[in-house]
Each structure stands twice: as C-alpha cells, then as structure tokens.
Amino acid sequence: MxxxxxxxxxxxxVLEKWMVPSLFVGLAATDETTWCVELGPAASERLRAHxxxxxxxxxxxxxxxxxxDLVRIxxxxxxxxxxxxxxxxxGENPFPFVxxxxxxxxxxxxxxxxxxxxxxxxxxxxxxxQNGFDNGGMLDVCEWHTQTEYIDFxxxxxxxxxxxxxxxxxxxxxxxxxxxxxxxPTAILLDYYRRAYDAVRRHLPPERAAxxxxxxxxxxxxxxxxxxxxxxxxxxxxxHRYQCFTxxxxxxxIFEHLRKTAVDLRQEADAIxxxxxxxxxxxxxxxxxDLEVVSLWAEGPFNHPLEHLDPFQQEVAIRAFxxxxxxxxxxxxxxxxxxxxxxxxxxWSFRAAVERGWLPPSFAANAxxxxx
Numbered sequence: 001m002x003x004x005x006x007x008x009x010x011x012x013x014v015l016e017k018w019m020v021p022s023l024f025v026g027l028a029a030t031d032e033t034t035w036c037v038e039l040g041p042a043a044s045e046r047l048r049a050h051x052x053x054x055x056x057x058x059x060x061x062x063x064x065x066x067x068x069d070l071v072r073i074x075x076x077x078x079x080x081x082x083x084x085x086x087x088x089x090x091g092e093n094p095f096p097f098v099x100x101x102x103x104x105x106x107x108x109x110x111x112x113x114x115x116x117x118x119x120x121x122x123x124x125x126x127x128x129x130q131n132g133f134d135n136g137g138m139l140d141v142c143e144w145h146t147q148t149e150y151i152d153f154x155x156x157x158x159x160x161x162x163x164x165x166x167x168x169x170x171x172x173x174x175x176x177x178x179x180x181x182x183x184x185p186t187a188i189l190l191d192y193y194r195r196a197y198d199a200v201r202r203h204l205p206p207e208r209a210a211x212x213x214x215x216x217x218x219x220x221x222x223x224x225x226x227x228x229x230x231x232x233x234x235x236x237x238x239x240h241r242y243q244c245f246t247x248x249x250x251x252x253x254i255f256e257h258l259r260k261t262a263v264d265l266r267q268e269a270d271a272i273x274x275x276x277x278x279x280x281x282x283x284x285x286x287x288x289x290d291l292e293v294v295s296l297w298a299e300g301p302f303n304h305p306l307e308h309l310d311p312f313q314q315e316v317a318i319r320a321f322x323x324x325x326x327x328x329x330x331x332x333x334x335x336x337x338x339x340x341x342x343x344x345x346x347x348w349s350f351r352a353a354v355e356r357g358w359l360p361p362s363f364a365a366n367a368x369x370x371x372x
Contacts, residue, residue: 128143
C-alpha cells in the first residue's frame, strides 16, 4: 500500500488564535468558545467570512496539483448546530457557536471528490474539551471525560457524521477524537473508542471508510490488542510528533533534532508498525522548532535550535529537518503536515514550506525519475 501523504486544514472549523491572530485582535478570547461568546451576534458574519476565505476551491486544486492524497479536516462538536451539551463557559447563551459549519464540510467533500483528494474528518474539539488546549475548543478546560453527557454526545455526533457522508466517495475516514490528554484514563478512552467505532460502523462498513484513533499522548504499547480483528476492521492509529514543546527539544541543537528524527522516530515508526499491527499515520508534524510563535501563552525562555545560526545555515538546517522528518514518517502508512497555512510562521505552513523549497515541489509517486 502506498504511503498516504496529507495536509491538515486546521483553524478553518476550529479556530486557533496563534494561526489566525487577525481574527482575535482587540478581543480577550483565547479559543473558539470564548471568541463566539465574546462576540455574540457579531460572530456569525465574521466567522462565515473566514470559512469562505481561509480554504477555497483553489486550495484543493493547489494540493491536488502537488500530489497530495489526503486532507485531514478538524471540526468541533458544534459543527451540526444545536442542541449540544452546555458548559459554564458559554454563559447565558446555551448555544453560542456559529451554525453552518456542516455545510463547509459538505462543500469540502465535493471539492475533494472533484480533484481526487481523500478526506479524513477529525473530531478535534469535544464537549467539555478533551485536552485543555485551544485546539480542543476551550483553553485550560479538560472535562470531556468527567461527564457521561459529553462522551455520549461525542459518540452520537460521530454516528450522525457517518450517516450524513455514507455516500461520499471522497470520505476516506473518521478520526474519533483528536489529542485526548495524557491524564484521561485509558480505560475511559478505550471504552469511548469502541463505542464510537460501533456508531460509525452502523453507517460506514470497513470497506467504505477507515476509523482512526489518537494515542492520547501515551505509550503506543497500551493499545496492544485493544481493538482486535476481526471484530474491529480498517482501524488506524494516529501519532503526532512535534519537536518544540519540551525544554529538552528547545535546548537541543539542530544536529540533535536530526539525530532524534533519523534514529529515534524512525525506530519508533518501525516498532509501531511491526508490533501494534495497525496501519499508522503521523497525523500531525511540522517544521516548527520555535515555541514562541506557536503558543501565545507559553512561558519562556524562548530559545530554539536555529537562533545562533546565520541565515544560510538556518535555511540549510530547516531543509535538512524537513527531509529527515519526511524520510522517518514515510515509514508509516501515511502522514499529514500541520498545517496547510498560517498567518504567522512559514515553518508551520505547508504551502509556504513548499513555495520556499523547504519541502519538495511534488509529493506524487511518479513525479521523480529513478536515480538508477
């Protein structure tokens, strides 16, 4: 099976302030929940304008022309409109989110089918938030696993998503939950994954679509035998590998990052594929080595591996980092770069990285002559 080469379409249906700071200018909001609550009735026009401009048909054309196979589309639990579970952060309005996101997905699937792209729909922000990150919808709140209502709604929503897109030829798979935090108990997570799998499979049999689950920031060995065949089929495992969020990575020089990628991450990929025996994707990775541009709330110091290199050396280093990661993640069954675009830093923008020559100009299998 050929490696799936993909790109995330993040900050489209789940806002992340660091990627689209222009939408947050003058606001106290830190995430989509507080953005919608703070703006109130004014949120609708502004967000719909963002939906219409952030990703367009032309972007699908651009990706297809460069040989990309897959787009991973993050969405929030509010995507199909109310009702959805209440959280105290919503204040007096029980349904603060702008409706209409589901029509954006409808259109994305049409574009994907037109231009030959596969789509992975990813529940990125669950009720109560599953990780406490802004990408989970509510910064510093991690309560998804604490209320049955939140978990039950997530299962039911994925069933509705599967039913809605059961006939879509572009739908490749559904990811059950993005990045549940490391302290969400594994037993709760696995029970949810099994229930959500069943909800999706009621409408999408294994031959029609993949079902994907994230590692939840824990050792992949915890999932050995957790979703066994033949009861569970066409199940994919998702890992995310970044190198700018720990003090160890920020203090390391570029040579250590290249070694870590070429040795440690390659060995991890080979071990997961050999032992877990589930098709696996590195669903998020980037060229980011600088924490300051990614997290608008992280505490310093903001040293990073490229800061003492001159501009030529920085250029060589980031190309080497890109190539080494690509070689490592090609050991998996697929990968998806985070993100397609940003307003802020090209190291996190697939399009900018391609246009600057940090990433290859084409990802099509037949784009390059053999070196033989």
